[in-house]
Amino acid sequence: MRAAMFYEPGDVRMEDVPVPEPGPGEVLVRIGAALTCGTDVKTYRRGHPTLITEIPSPFGHEFGGTIETVGEGVEGWRAGTRVVAANSAPCNRCYYCKVGDQSMCENLAFLNGAFAEYIVVPSRIVEQNLYEIPEGVEYSRAALLEPLACAVHGMVRTPVSMGDTVAVIGAGQIGLMFVRLATERGARVICVDKSSDRLAVARELGAEETVEAAGGVDTTEAVREWTPEGRGADRVIEAVGLPELWEQALQMVRK
Structure with missing residues (x-):
């Protein structure tokens, strides 16, 4: 598949890479639309301490797509379902999670690699932050769910x-x-x-x-x-x- 790979600030390359396989609890999603977040721009310019954990690294995290395959043990999801996912999920065990500040979780699980034909959604995100796209909603609109959720959370607070x-x-x-x-x-x-x-x-x-x-x-x-x-x-x-x-x-x- 074709994928954007981050090598260093200012160096992102389109490359041919193997289609990833979902592990236990994970799902493989075929990308329908991927958006550019402000965090992506900042990462491109100066890197990122948590999103970029290896070099080269997959890149991008806001997307909408269709489940291609599901990993072992996945329940409630099937191939062909249109989905959108948040780019992280909390551990629900650390101090911040226990007091209701999950966005400050010390052990967040991250998702990265939406600028590609396929992406694997980690098991913790599948469990907590994977959502079915309603009928009639375009992928590009659904992909805005993650940043919109940030704004909605801010208004709730x-x-x-x-x-x-x-x-x-x-x-x-x-x-x-x-x-x-x-x-x-x-x-x-x-x-x-x-x-x-x-x-x-x-x-x-x-x-x-x-x-x-x-x-x-x-x-x-x-x-x-x-x-x-x-x-x-x-x-x-x-x-x-x-x-x-x-x-x-x-x-x-x-x-």
Whole structure:
């Protein structure tokens, strides 16, 4: 099969490799669509401490596809089923899992290799985070389940109510998902980004106001001016991942 193989930052090669075989508890999925995550871009640029465990390494983790074969002991799944999977699964035994912070699990099982014709889904992910794609949903849309789940989890952990003012920093895929989810909760949303094109999409998804972070614009002041009495947003969601923006978010939020 053809597969993208990661050798080092900036060096990813399309190669012919054997089709992997599923082990006990695993399933082999024929890829229908694979998406490029921000983590993939970062990995391409500078590597990754946990996703890349060998060189060369399979690459990519957001996908939708069809089960080709199932490994020994797999129950509830059969060949021909359209599926999507999260890119990890917790151990459910460490401290963080026991207190309900599974995303902080110290022993996560990872999945990697979606930029290929086939991928093997590890047994722990098969058990916990493999899902059937509903009829009528395209592979490319289903593959968004994993990043969407991250945004939904964030909203579950964030008490956003109708009428709240919510500032979203960053209009990438995750930021735009937060814009839409906050809007669905009845919040008034302002979105900040450097790209006018991305901000246009944010408006389409429900943002009432946008701020283009360019040309010396004081984005913190712009957000505060938009809020009632200039007191700051009720909630600020930072969806870029830069430390300087974490600090800026604290300046945007009300007391």
